[in-house]
Amino acid sequence: MRRLRPIGLMAIGHACVDVYQGAVPALVPFLVAERGLGYVAVSGITLAATLLSSVVQPVFGVLTDRRPLTWLIPVSMTTAGLGIALLGIGDSYLLSWLAAALSGLGVAAYHPEAARMARAVSGGSHVGMSWFSVGGNVGFALAPVLVTPIMAVGGLALTPVLVVPALVGALITTLAVRSGVSRVAASRMGRPGTDDWSSFLRLSVIMVCRSIVFVGLGTFIALYAGERVGGGTTTGGAALFVLFAAGAFGTLLGGRLATRYGRIRTMRTSYGVAVPAIAGLVFVPGPLFFVFLTLTAIALSIPFSLHVTLGRDFLPGRVGTAGGMTLGLAVSIGGVATPLLGTIAEHSSLRLALSTLIALTLTSCLLGYFLDEPAPQ
Template sequence: MQKVNRPVGLLAVGHAGVDIYQGAVPAVIPFLVFERHYGYVAVSGIVLAATLLSSVVQPLFGALTDRFRMPWLVPVSMTTAGLGVALSGVGDSYPLTWLAVALSGLGVAAYHPEAARLARAASGGSHLAMSWFSLGGNIGFALAPIVVAPILSAGGLGATPWLFVPALLGGSVTVIALRSITAVGPATSASKQGVDDWPVFLRLTAVIVFRSIVYIGLSAFVALWAQQRVGGGEFTGEVALFVLFAGGAVGTLLGGKLATSWGRIRTMRIAYAATIPALVGVVYAPGALVHVFVALVAVLLYIPFSLHVTLGQDYLPNRIGTASGVTLGVAVSVGGVATPLLGLIAEWTDLQTALGSLLVFPVLAWLLARTLPEPAALETAASR
């Protein structure tokens, strides 16, 4: 197994600290349904709050990090993400809850472009090393229901201020990581690093958007779906969320390893093709089998995740911050914009029909991935 250098390892731990708050939003949803009796559209709006602002501002943060070094932004944005979730359960006002979750989304948006730039510099450009950085975020996702469920089960939504603790811990680790990175290089260089291929990058962005619609749609409703399919109340729902997020961690590491043997584009195409029947299983498998297919879909959707990041950086070699902001941020979170429509379908028909409508998107991702070329920029680094 490849040894991870200390700065990348510390940044991965910090990445876990911030992505707990992306996973915390869907983990809080069953409690919002239980305590405040929110419907599908209302909880879809909460998911939208976490993703809409992030989608809008993340390219701006990416452009800024292409021009200026802003390592201080990483711990500051992490604490902002934690503060938003910590405030989300205070009071019982839907608009204030929406605004608190939106604040968390803003923190997440500010974090990813600069953190990804630092991780690329610290890793020497290896997409296998970047998969370890991405793994940190997946672990954060997976920890979210484990952290949220016991706290809110014991104290209800009024206990959300305790959820600020991971932000403090993650921010502290990130400060140590920044001190460890002694030669990350300037945010920009006077010499061109290659040719920015915007048409190909935009096709990659569309692939990530299609993936995002599937993943965020599942994360918003899989807990409620598991409760319907299996029974067992909130606990069953949190187990389904944990399976979804933990499967993502496995897929991220697997993607980095497969890419060294098969290449990034081939690995991506195979993963999206295999996602189609796995998602059918999530929607139609009986009983507890739904958990098995949720895990399988999570692994397959996350196999290309870190590969998206390095591909985007290769397609835009002179705009690493912009590429990172889009591939790690806007294209990932923009799927939340489609979630309210999913909620409407669920209210007009049922949740199974709504989840079944997601099947079109892995098909589109697979078809579009077939048009992407394999860049050569990181092939030497990728083999290390």
């Protein structure tokens, strides 16, 4: 119970900050409707939210390896919310791009230190880390539920309202730090051990492929659902909710499966299931769209928290760097590839663009066979 409270508080904070990663895809249909943006333009907004995050994430990881930066967590959350709040103000594409980049910077600053603290207070438990990780999934899932109704009522002019989760999350995180979470985390940092960079780099490639797939789906699934099922932005919001909510369930399931069957075996199997699931999502017509979407989200999310604990065990002497990669860079870098997906969609079809994600998922599955379970540290 002593560990449950800080992990619970941190999971809530994680949900509040990752609302802003999910908010960008949720805003895509409204950017298309109100500003007439094409696939490449809206994928550029996603790129803005992820490119800066991807570049600076390792820097924050190195900094948190040197000293605790618990104060950075509430500050970064507020920054992430402020960027999204400014995204819909005015009609300038450049200002919207910069606002999305500001939000991405906040997200980048949050994850390394938060991941370190979560790892410490959970005692390295797979289930404990899955609870922290699922907070991020819940944030993603709540994003369309929060964004779509507000945008439907007032359009992009109401994006300033979206700063509220950041303020709430910052308050909760501050209370968590004051209650002693930071002291517990600091006392457990920097476990000794041998860094296995070779395995960590293979894991990083797996995570990058997974990131491209998940961010690509998050960016375009709302538009694709409208094409396949009809219903416009309402159907798009529902598709995003299914993607992120089923992902939250998959993340929790991953921790329990890993405890029983091992992390590497669970990861390989889940990516193996994801390959036909994405194929069904892209090519099978009719109402089965949402069935395959649910299966895809679960299969892609089962390995998510396992990436985090594996990264720490491969780099036990650099837990901040590992956290920045597993919860940050390898998640956000998927946005770098979205303009390429958008270009394919504009020159051919959205179906062809999404079909390329099947090969990336297969790559993650195959690379899993070149990893072994790390020795306990």
